[in-house]
Amino acid sequence: MxxxxxxxxxxxxxxxxxxxxxxxxxxxxxxxxxxxxxxxxxxxxxxxxxxxxxxxxxxxxxxxxxxxxxxxxxxxxxxxxxxxxxLIESSDVYRSTRQLEEKCALAEVAAGYLEPGQAIFFDDSTTVLQMARFLPSKAPLTVITNSLTVMTELKEMRDITLMGLGGQFYNWCNAFMGQMTRNEINNLRADMFFVSMSAIIDDRVFHQSAEMVETKRAMFESAQKRILLVDHTKFERRALHSFAHLSEFDVVIVNQGTPLPIIQRMKDKNINVVVAPMKPQSVQHANL
CATH class of the missing domain: 1.10.10.10 (Winged helix-like DNA-binding domain superfamily/Winged helix DNA-binding domain)
Known part of the structure; x- marks a missing residue:
């Protein structure tokens, strides 16, 4: 078959x-x-x-x-x-339904770092996608992304200048990656990069796809400030390709419910960790 x-x-x-x-x-x-x-x-x-x-x-x-x-x-x-x-990522549609309340909490805190007039990189993660609803209140903004899902979400928003990165399209993550994509990224400079990844172990961030790591790393290197959004399920999960050490990020946002020993360990290593409070379920759903 x-x-x-x-x-x-x-x-x-x-x-x-x-x-x-x-x-x-x-x-x-x-x-x-x-x-x-x-x-x-x-x-x-x-x-x-x-x-x-x-x-x-x-x-x-x-x-x-x-x-x-x-x-x-x-x-x-x-x-x-x-x-x-x-060790490959599950589908974009499936991932978007997992830990949705945690992702919304992370996104709301992350949006607090935005200021009008900034240029920002959005990766293709379903966690960063949840930031879209907060962008109108921070406009005008320039959003640069390789994610077709993000492009679709933002294309009708007023005062949001949308820059889509081209390259080879990967159906499994609904995003563009590859050398062409990285070349475009290397010619840009952004104020911030918002990213989420699949796994964290030994205080390093990992992903299942080498191509994805290379694309996100190009955004990482082309941004002045890097902010990682990661829910509690990503800690001690394993993936194949190393992306960055947690200390390389300006801010690491985790959700309330992340084990306290993990949070304390990061703080002891001078990692700037911020805990996103979880809203009651009824309130969370009312905002979706």
Whole structure:
């Protein structure tokens, strides 16, 4: 079976209606939950899947093989992941629904650093995307981004000068990357760069995609001030490619609920960490 692009395949699969046959309905529902669990964890052992869903090893392999055939997961040496390398980012659409309240809290604090008249880099992350709703109150601004999602979100905003970075388009993250993109970035200078990444371990920031790291690093080097937005789920998660040490950022914004030992460790290392307070759920939803 030909593999559809992952961000389309995931969306289609997760939206499939349950069949009328109860056995098939249970099977599809379980497989949808397996996809969600693997994407949330980045990678899972097959044994962990059998325990979480109370299924036999044979059933787990049958479910996973079907998901592999559909291009949704990868299986290698008893480990299931959403990537050919076990370390690729999940789809843009899927990522946008994860830790949404935390992302909104981070974005609101980050927007407080904006001043009218600034030129700013926005990366392609779904966390930084949440800053869009705060931009009109900070206008006029010039926003430079490689994210097609951000471009679409900002294109109708008044007093926002939107500069889209071209290059090779990557469907899985809905963004442009590559040498052409980096060349454009290198010819620009911005006041600020707002970025989020996939993983933090040993006080370093990592990402699954080498191309993504190179593109974001170009923005990093071309901005006067660098601000990292990261929710608590990113700490101690693993990814392949190193991006920067936390001490290289001017501000590291974390959400309330990030373990206190992690926050204290960063402060002890003179990392400028700011904690974004979480709003009550009802208030958060009213603002969306």
């Amino acid at each position: 030909a593999q559809a692009p992952q961000n389309n395949a995931v969306d289609v699969f997760m939206a499939e209606a349950l069949p009328s046959d109860s056995r098939q309905a249970r099977q599809l529902a379980r497989r949808q939950l397996i996809v969600e669990a693997v994407m949330a964890e980045s990678a899972m052992r097959i044994e962990d899947i059998t325990e979480r869903f109370s299924i036999s090893l044979m059933t787990a392999h049958r479910d996973i093989d079907e998901l592999v055939e559909r291009g949704l997961l990868r299986k290698s040496r008893g480990v299931v992941s959403a990537t050919p390398t076990s």
